[in-house]
Amino acid sequence: MFRSHRRTLVLGFFALLAVLVFPGMAMAGEGAAGHDLGAALPLWSVIPFAGILLSIAIFPLVAPEFWHHHFPKISAAWALLFAVPFVVVYHSEAMHEILHIYILDYIPFIILLWALFTVAGGILIRGSFNGTPVLNTIFLFIGTIIASWVGTTGAAMLLIRPVIRANARRAHKVHTIVFFIFLVANIGGSLTPLGDPPLFLGFLHGVPFFWTFNIIAETGLVAGILLVIYFLLDLYWWKKETNAAQQPHDGPKERLKIEGLHNLIFLGGILGGVLLSGMWHPGQVEILGVHQHIENIVRDGILIVMGLLSMVTTKKQIREDNGFTWFPILEVAYLFAGIFMTIVPALAILKAGEHGALAGLVRAVNDPVHFFWATGILSSFLDNAPTYLTFLNTALGRFFPGMAEREAIHSLIAHHELFLKAISTGAVYMGANTYIGNAPNFMVKSIAEENGVEMPSFFGYMLKYSLVFLIPTFILVTFVFFM
């Protein structure tokens, strides 16, 4: 009875919504018939996009339990809030846009994250370590390096528990977890499209796989500075530890042992599949009216096979000891289903450049330094993957409005590469500025808290760490690379 009432209410709400928004969007729809959708869509059509990003940012802080239990519904509500009027007004054109983004972006995006998560979750580091400044710095350095190859989430999941174990006896360990978030969960993921979701979206849209190596100097500088600061900071706190905390582990010693190493083969398979899709171009097929490149379908197939092989061949115990569950991937699947639906008008408007409703934004961000900070600041508080796409499209709309996307991206790299560097580094690095900037940040915080490390509050993290260590480093990066 209650369910039936609720369903009626929901349907009634969307019917009312279609009636309310129909006149405005219909007028836009008339103007758009046969023309550029981005030039016709009104600015308020991006409200659901802003809504879902703000929901992801705000709900975990103000109503975490409600959010935990209802996020799929909230994501779906924002998606429908845009999709229903959009389809009502633009009919087949709207359906095509929606299918286009789901087939070309959403599905490959989820498959990659699932495959990396599955494979990385099958590797387990065992051993009893003593969390000295040297060992901790080595852990962070290794994490920074591998994050680009197993993804920031995979690297964080692989290393956070050994790092916590190594520092269990120490009183001063919060800074270690915070720098772990900076380096392993964010900055380290900047060198390949496997490292961080924004870069994979860039790859899906035509940025060459190895282009991201062009930001190795920026990443080297940022990671180098932060590792040196971390080492000195940890040395300072190490000297304040009690003698007991500084002594090697006194329980039964467990030697360093990495289990599930065969998953590296599958990781190689994932890398190979992604590389293949960037080099081999056998043609296209049409899926539900959307042109998809055959190499992308092959890539997704390879990734699925790699993930399945990892699942079948990895001992259950390894995943259990890693605290592995499918929930993080379900979160990504539900939330990005909403994000990719609602991002449609934002991307279309931005691609229209001066002709779109966000012409003001396109005009306002002129130089690489603007793109670095605008992408970065928004990536600090909103998810960095859609933020990256938004500013990539802002740049494309600014320099090459109306040009086919892949062609426009290649032109951007050829003529205005610094802009793409600014967008990529801003999105990846500044996800570390807050707990909500990048998905693994919250995961690391939560695992640390469940293992007896009291992490700083949302504002404490920003005031005591981001503003002190990250922002000055990013200002330096601005002067060295983007001015």
Added chain:
Amino acid sequence: MSEPTRYLEIELNGPGEQAVGYVEGYRLGSGETSPVWFAGREEVDIPGFWDRIRQKLSMESHVIAPEPLGRAMIEALGRSELLEIEVGKVWEIDYAELAFDFEVYDRDTAKAVVHVLKDDLPEGVRIEGYEVTEKVDESAKGPELYTPVHDYVLSGRGRYVGSVPGILAMADRLADQSFIHPDKIKLHRVE
């Protein structure tokens, strides 16, 4: 059975460093071993906005001392011709209070925190209004990326009430504990 020691809160007006120097000098010179505390150094709450500001600016100090020592210091200070500090108000302390709350996310830490909070309390200290809530949410087991909720949460609050040295010892014990958040110590003055 001997009478429990009474404590005084003495307001010293004047440069904070002189106040510390005077109190420490008196104790060392007289061979007095009784402990003395400064409110500003011990997270003791001082009622009154302007008193707090003056304390922050090091223009006023609140010294907590056993009554015999406190009276002796007050009397001796009256004879000083060089010091720029003078005695303001003096209160007799009835009892001290320290409120706290905590929230932990795993059972082992919870056990350790409860042990710190409830076991082996200093002499003359009792715990009041101790409330604990335990939440278990099996659906939140394992890591989350976007919807972080702990599958186990033990939260609680309460307050310690008792003698001045006992409450100060308790505050010391809690100062370095993760997940426990003590308030400032409140001194209840005799009306």
